[in-house]
Amino acid sequence: MSCSDLSPWISSKPLVQSLYSFSSQSEPNSFRPLSVPPIRCGLRELRQRIDTVKNTHKITEAMKLVAAAKVRRAQEAVTNGRPFAEALVDFLYSINEQLQLEDVEVPLTSVRPVKRVALVVVTGDRGLCGGFNSAILKKSESRMAELKQNGVNYTVISVGKKGNSYFRRNPNIPVDRFVKGCGFPTTKEAQAIADVVFSLFVSEEVDKVEILYTKFVSLIKSDPVIQTLLPLNGNWVDAREDEFFRLTTKEGKLAVERDSIRVKRGEFLCNFEFEQDPFQILDAMMPLYLNSQILRALQESLASELAARMGAMSTATDNAVELKKNLSIAYNRERQTKITGEILEIVAGAEALK
Numbered sequence: 001m002s003c004s005d006l007s008p009w010i011s012s013k014p015l016v017q018s019l020y021s022f023s024s025q026s027e028p029n030s031f032r033p034l035s036v037p038p039i040r041c042g043l044r045e046l047r048q049r050i051d052t053v054k055n056t057h058k059i060t061e062a063m064k065l066v067a068a069a070k071v072r073r074a075q076e077a078v079t080n081g082r083p084f085a086e087a088l089v090d091f092l093y094s095i096n097e098q099l100q101l102e103d104v105e106v107p108l109t110s111v112r113p114v115k116r117v118a119l120v121v122v123t124g125d126r127g128l129c130g131g132f133n134s135a136i137l138k139k140s141e142s143r144m145a146e147l148k149q150n151g152v153n154y155t156v157i158s159v160g161k162k163g164n165s166y167f168r169r170n171p172n173i174p175v176d177r178f179v180k181g182c183g184f185p186t187t188k189e190a191q192a193i194a195d196v197v198f199s200l201f202v203s204e205e206v207d208k209v210e211i212l213y214t215k216f217v218s219l220i221k222s223d224p225v226i227q228t229l230l231p232l233n234g235n236w237v238d239a240r241e242d243e244f245f246r247l248t249t250k251e252g253k254l255a256v257e258r259d260s261i262r263v264k265r266g267e268f269l270c271n272f273e274f275e276q277d278p279f280q281i282l283d284a285m286m287p288l289y290l291n292s293q294i295l296r297a298l299q300e301s302l303a304s305e306l307a308a309r310m311g312a313m314s315t316a317t318d319n320a321v322e323l324k325k326n327l328s329i330a331y332n333r334e335r336q337t338k339i340t341g342e343i344l345e346i347v348a349g350a351e352a353l354k
Helices: 004-009 043-101 132-149 161-168 187-202 278-353
Strands: 116-122 153-159 175-179 208-218 221-230 241-250 253-262
Touching (some): 043 278, 116 187, 116 278, 132 161, 132 208, 132 278, 153 161, 161 175, 187 221, 187 278, 221 278
Parallel strands (some): 116 153, 116 208, 153 175
Antiparallel strands (some): 208 221
């Protein structure tokens, strides 16, 4: 039998990547099922193909479960950190307003004409997570084009292996620093990024600092966003209706239950009485603000990456099951055809001997 019709199933890409496809016109985490062409091939090739798909199915199923276990921990870190980050921004913004009434200048809150912007782009360290990395990179390209159109220069601080490799392939994009990811975000990693941002802004090499990351909304949705880090402008974190999920099992299969958590936002009085100099208080708390905002962005990005990988591996697993089913049907048909042909040959030979 000819094996020429097996070519649609042979690709230079790994089989795991070929088992799921993504629509460029939809959300970053949306998928479309794999279309199955007719299969005609020899029995040996079909058996090899079925064994390969079985092994791939085991791998994608394991990666899905690992991502599901990690995303729960990452989501808890996100939901626990958002209220603190929101309250801290509100508190610092209120102190800054009070200082402006007293005509006190703080370097990290001073607004000056924007001539150069630092873009902190947060990506993932690994692939096989759908359109997660491409979505944030497209968002950064769009922001760079907007700044260039307005005549504003920019520099990039890349965080994550995928972003580092992307910007290294594009020498036309100015990059100030490459920062490698270290798995689950830590305060040490956030401190390293905050030190770079602090030095650039205080030395007036840049007039504004923006961070681009993927905001975690739910298991099936994540939004690339841009947030201004410096100067402090009173932007708070939207954590009033977080969607929280619980991983459960139903009939031996992984299931998800979703709840909505409402976070009440605190209110601060307009006038404060300070025991110490407000300038000293704000100057001491600004590093905490930078660290908390950057750490929160890293946690949001990791949770979004794990949720995207969980969805991608779930789709790859479903496609592997469907592909294995179609290959088994083709194998049975081919085997039946071969057996029928052999029977006909035997019958024809017997008739010829009469």
